[in-house]
Amino acid sequence: MLGKVMLPGDEELGKKDDDHKYMPARRSGWSIWNHTFRWRRRRLVLAVVGLGFVYMLLSVFQGRNMSLGQPVMPGYHTSYGYDDKHEPKGAPPGAQSAGSTESHTFDGRIRYYRLAKTLRKSAAHTNGYDDKNRNVLFVMSSLQSASKMLPMICEMSRWNRNYVHAALMGRVDIPVQELLQLNGIDDTTCPATWHDARPDFTEYSTDDRAHLAVIGAMGHIHNMLHPQAVIMDDAKSEDDFFVRGMRNKTEKLGTTLIEVPKDKWDQKENFSWLTRLDGGSLKNWHSSTVDILIQVPSDSSNVLRLLKSIKDADYSGMKPPRIILELPAQLDEAVKRRVENFEWPPHRTAAESSGFIIRRRIMNHRATQEDAAMRFLELFYPTSTTKSHVLLLSADAQLSPLYYHYVKYMLLEYRFSEYGKEDSAKVMGVSLELPEMLLDGKTALMPPKVIDMHAERFKKLYKTTPSAPFLWQAPNSHATLYFGDKWAELHSFLSNRVVKHQESIKAVSRAKLVSETLPAWTEYMLEFMRARGYALLYPAKMSEALVTIHNELYHIPEEFSPKPKDSKDSIPDPQLDDGPFLRGDAAPSRPPNHAELPIIPSSKALHLALPFDGDLPEIPHLPHLLYDGKIVELGQVKKTAHEYADSFRKEIGGCTIPKGKKRKVVKGEPRDLFCYGDEEEGEWVDDVEETTGEKLAVDVGTKTMSTSGGAQPTPTVIEADED
Incomplete structure (x- = not known):
């Protein structure tokens, strides 16, 4: 090169060759x-x-x-790739003796000498490098918080649903092993992984250095473990620099941070149920919202007792639900005044918006079953089908102070758990009440026993438990949490159901299966649940209840109540003889039978009130009841739902199903249950089961013919459908 x-200079480029004298191509030494x-x-x-x-x-x-992950701050550098054998001992140059505020003067470079060893070892066998794993992290800074968190750490480790990690941060300079020994903890009884995430010269650190050390340590832990959730003590019990660091870093990383409320573990263990949840549930601790929906009948003051029980409940560490209250046109003045002065959420500041929504009807008149059902469902619609849910409460209900703990526990376990969210696809919601009667209001409900469960573990360990939770294909209007996606699907179902009934000239009223002591929308929900194979999860029978339904001021649903003889209402009754469901000869005159059990007090921990020590069974392990109270196998539920759906499509949906075809079912959409004559070819699929059945019939006939002396035909080979 x-x-x-x-190369010639630029000024020489324009000259002719003969302008130059011939010179040998020699270079100077330079x-x-x-x-x-x-x-x-x-x-x-x-x-x-x-x-x-x-x-x-x-x-x-x-x-x-x-896993560097150090905070990018001027003047600071963090690293944890040091051996603890080389960690400097004693005070840094120029520092005073540890233990006093004056000693917090060191702001030098941050090094983690004791963190690398445990992180590297843990990351490999816990899939820590993956974003999705089973790692849950407890963090603590003060000795006071450590003493409260240690039992919680060991309790979660004992349930063996997560890889439990605990990281000690802060200025306390006590060895981790010594801390565990002082609290009587060993690896056998408490198989958690312990990390010393404190920097060098930790007890001499300034507040800024201690704050940055928390951020840096959390960055290293995140890179190596990717914890699904981080759990810490109440902010009032922890060091300020630690709280600020954890909140800032977890928010930046998008990691769930759960702060255990003050005195909710060490005194009453009210948060013990949290230790039974897996990482998938804990990750979604803040994801979901719950709206309480209350429809108040005329001349009812029971709602005041309900509102008081809602206000007196425990919401520590959780976001309180929003309340939607529908009031009648005619309302007692005392009730109106009390409702107007009701503050929600409790202890809210002036900057916080109210979570109390009041809706009031304009007129009171007897509505049809369709009108009453539509009006009720229109009171709520989820903002997100996966994160927004509704807790339906009767005005006659009174709640336990721990009711929201139960709602949160069930919601996290059966909607977000990595172990059970797939099995919960057919669960429509969770009831807080155990009815005493079937839907007809006449026959007593026989709750399943532990022996009816599909899990030998529960049968062996809890032989003396009188009752077990169960799935029941029956709606509940007294106290039930309905999941947002199922509520939205019910909305669509009712819309199509009403349109088909109103359009059909030959619409025939169906027999009513639900007692008229329950509102009209429950009959529509029963149809929907039977067609989809959905069920509600009902609690086991307990000595103390999550909710009590009071009977003294019972009101018949407005759509079924008779018109008073002395009524001056000029609005005529709606036409009832062409309704979707046949009415009884007379409206029920007596209230439903509800045993008013005492509610679970706030002094009792939730896991002690529930059966199986608060261990929630998986959905396939639970007994399953049809709407009439009969116990069926879980596999039979799907077959029963298919048969009912086919019958519903023909009788109500107006469908003429082509031979060898069936409607394509789209998840979350009930459109396949109804036909309007504009169905496209893609909305029909081959009915494999029907075709298989016909081939089997042909094979049976062929075998019979061959045994009678005819020629042996070529057999037909049929592969069974795995679905």
Whole structure:
């Protein structure tokens, strides 16, 4: 390659060749030396660049294995790739003795000498490098918080649903093993992984250095473990620099941070149910919202007792639900005044918006079953079908102070658990009440026993438990949490159901299966549940209840109540003889039978009030009841639902099903239950089961013919459908 000195200068480019005298191509000694120097200089530059590239590769490789994650702050650098054997002892130069505020003066470089060893070991066998895993992290800074969190850490480890990690941060300079020994904890009884995430000279650190050390340690832990949730003590019990650091870093990382409320574990263990949840549930601790929906009948003051029980309940560490209250046109003045002065959520500041929504009807008149059902369902619609849910409460209900703990526990376990969310696809919601009667209001309900469960573990461990939770294909209007996606699907179902009934000239009223002591919308919900194979999860029979339904001021649903003889209402009754469901000869005159059990007090922990020590069974392990109270196998539920759906499509949906075809079912959409004559070819699919059945019939006939002496035909091979 030629150097620039061998090229003519720019000013010579325009001259002719004969303007130059012929000269031999010789270079001076300086020119040759200069060219050689520049040639070597390029080699030197390339060598430096190569070394820099190698250094960058080594840095990246080292960063992947050491999970740098240090805070980018001027004047600070953090690293944890040091051996604890080389950690400096004693005070840093110029520092006073530890233990006093004056000693918090060191703001030097941050190093973690004791963190790398445990993180590297844990990351490999817990899939810590993956974003999705089973890691749950407890963090603590003060000794006071550590003493409260240690039992919680060990309790979660005992349930063995997560890889439990605990990280000690802060200024306390006590060895982790010594801390565990002082609290009587060993690896056998408490198989958690302990991490010492404190920096060097931790007890001498300034507040800023301690704050940055928390952020840096959390960055290292996140890179190596990717915890699904981080759990810490109440902010009032922890160091301020620690609380600020954890909140800032977890928010930046998008990691769920759960703060255990003050005195909710060490005194009454009210949060013990949290230790039974897996990482998938804990990750969604803040994801879901719950709206309480209350429809108040005329001349009812029971709602005041309900509102008081809602206000007196425990919402520590959780976001209180929003309340939607529908009031009648005619309302007692005292009730109106009390409702107007009701503050929600409790202890809210002036900057917080109210979570109490009041809706009031304009007129009171007897509505049809369709009108009453539509009006009720229109009171709520989820903002998100996966995160927004509704808790339906009767005005006659009185709640336990722990009711919201139960709602939160059930919602997290059966909607977000990595172990059970797939099995919960057919669960429409969770009832807080255990009815005493079937839907007809006449026959007593016989709750399933533990022996009816499909899990030997529960049968062996809890032989003396009188009752078990169960799935029941029956709606509940007294106290039930309905999941947002199922409520939205019910909305669509009712819309199509009403349209088909109103359009049909030959619409025939169906027999009513639900007692008229329950509102009209429950009959529609029963149809929907039977067609989809959905069920509600009902609680086991307990000595103390999550909710009590009071009977003294019972009101018949407005759509079924008779018109008073002395009524001056000029609005005529709606036409009832062409309704979707046949009415009884007379409205029920007596209230339903409800045993008013005492509610679970706030002094009792939730897991102690529930059966099986608060262990929630998986959905396939639960007994399953049809709407009439008969226990069926879980596999039979799907078959029963298919048969009912086919019958519903023909009788109500107006469908003429082509031979060998069936409607395509789209998840979350009930449109396949109804036909309007505009169905496209893609909305029908081959009915494999029907075709298989016909082939089986042909094979049976063929075998019979061959045994009678005819020629042996070629057999038909049929592969069974796995669905």
